[in-house]
Amino acid sequence: MFNFFAKDESRSGNRFLLDGADHNHIKNVLRMRPDDTFLVSHNGVSHLCRLVEFTDQQTVAEIIEENYQNTELPVAITLFQGLPKSDKMEWIIQKTVELGVAEIVPVEMTNCVVKLEDKKKKAKQTRWQAIAEAAAKQSKRTVIPTVTEPMSYKAAVAMASEMDLILVPYENARGMVATKEAVEQIKSGMKVGIFIGPEGGFDPKEIDAVTDVGGQTVSLGSRILRTETAAITALSLCMLHVEMNGENQ
Ligand code: SAH
Numbered sequence: 401m402f403n404f405f406a407k408d409e410s411r412s413g414n415r416f417l418l419d420g421a422d423h424n425h426i427k428n429v430l431r432m433r434p435d436d437t438f439l440v441s442h443n444g445v446s447h448l449c450r451l452v453e454f455t456d457q458q459t460v461a462e463i464i465e466e467n468y469q470n471t472e473l474p475v476a477i478t479l480f481q482g483l484p485k486s487d488k489m490e491w492i493i494q495k496t497v498e499l500g501v502a503e504i505v506p507v508e509m510t511n512c513v514v515k516l517e518d519k520k521k522k523a524k525q526t527r528w529q530a531i532a533e534a535a536a537k538q539s540k541r542t543v544i545p546t547v548t549e550p551m552s553y554k555a556a557v558a559m560a561s562e563m564d565l566i567l568v569p570y571e572n573a574r575g576m577v578a579t580k581e582a583v584e585q586i587k588s589g590m591k592v593g594i595f596i597g598p599e600g601g602f603d604p605k606e607i608d609a610v611t612d613v614g615g616q617t618v619s620l621g622s623r624i625l626r627t628e629t630a631a632i633t634a635l636s637l638c639m640l641h642v643e644m645n646g647e648n649q
Contacts, residue, residue, distance in 0.1 A: 402430065403439040403446075403540045405533065416440050416449060418459040426451070426459045439468060441542040446471070471540050474588040475642050476502040478563070479635065480556045482509040482598030483516065484627050489524075490531050492631050497535035497545050499635040500642075504532070505559065506550040511600025516550055525549045553606055560593035561613035568595045568610055569634050570602060571624050573617040582618050583641045592638065596631045 404422045411417075418426065418440070426432050432451050440447045440461060448468040449461035479496055483489065483506050493504055506528070508515070516524060528547040536544045551559070560566050565585055573579075586592055595602075595610055607617065620633050 401437065401439055401540075402426075403441060403537050405537065405544055406440050406442040408443065411442055414463050415452070416442065416447070416461045416463070418461065419457050423454075423457065423459045427454050437464070439540065444472065444543045446540075446542045469540070470542070472542055473500040473502075473639060473642050475586055475638070476591045477635065477638055478503040478505060478560070478591070478593045479631060480505045480507050480560060480593055480595045481631055482507055482596060482602075482627060483512045483514050483550060484598055485513050488628050489528065492628050493528055493531045493547060494535045495628075495632050496635045497532050497541065498539045499632065500541075500639045501545050501635055502543070503545055504528070504547045505556055506548070507553055507556045507595075508550055509553050509598050509600075509606060510603035512598045513600065514598075521549045553609070556595075557609050557613055557615075560595070560610065560615070562591075563593045564590040566593040566595065566610060566613065566615040567634065567638075568602075568607065568615045568617045569620045569630050570597070570607060570617040571619075573619040576619060576621070578616075579618040579620070579637075582616050583637055586638060586641055588642075594631075594634050594638070596627055596634065599627055 404418060406416050406418060434451050434453060436451045438449055440449050446468045447463045448465040450464050452460040452462050479501050481492055481504060489506060496504065525547060532547050533544050567582055620630055625633060
């Protein structure tokens, strides 16, 4: 079923009034008809809706059921991703949004090959946010994860220091028992930060800085993973732990 994100002000009583791109998509691309059903996510809540009619500028939909489905993880995971090369960031955003990430923070690290000029950061962030929105729609999320502008490592560590748990996948960490124990600390309601190094990996000083604020280095197995594989593996591990332990029931 199609899923649309409604702006705050688009709710009117028992109805949603959708305009702009969503209206155009429903009417002219999907060519929906009255009585067709679709989902509307509004303030993090999913609604099953029935199309009532089209006006010139709006699609009018009536709510059939509120809280129709909860697709959000009960844990807020922030991915602190070392800026990767070329379009890898886009791929990481798309996949981690599917896996349930709450927020993505691109981080400038010592060994990053890519250095973004300040004036390009805003444009990149806008594009990345649009990718997050498309992925959220596709995977029927009820919340659109935020992608921040690229941040310095220092600022990222300061932000993570406020969180309940910080996991740092690091190829020099040993032992999957430690990884299992670290992941098992994740409980409903927690804020969890995950740090992934760029292609060149973490600088040892960066590992020191994040462990100083409570970051726990963990292994993701005996092989070296590419940065994008590491991000997806870490997210999958946390998502599956949370879902398998019924934290989302
Ligand atoms: N510096 C390394 C690899 C960097 S891989 C080298 O060039 O040989 C990019 C990032 O993926 C790492 O910084 C780490 O966060 C993560 N990563 C890759 N393989 C991993 C593993 N086996 N265990 C934990 N983290 C891993």
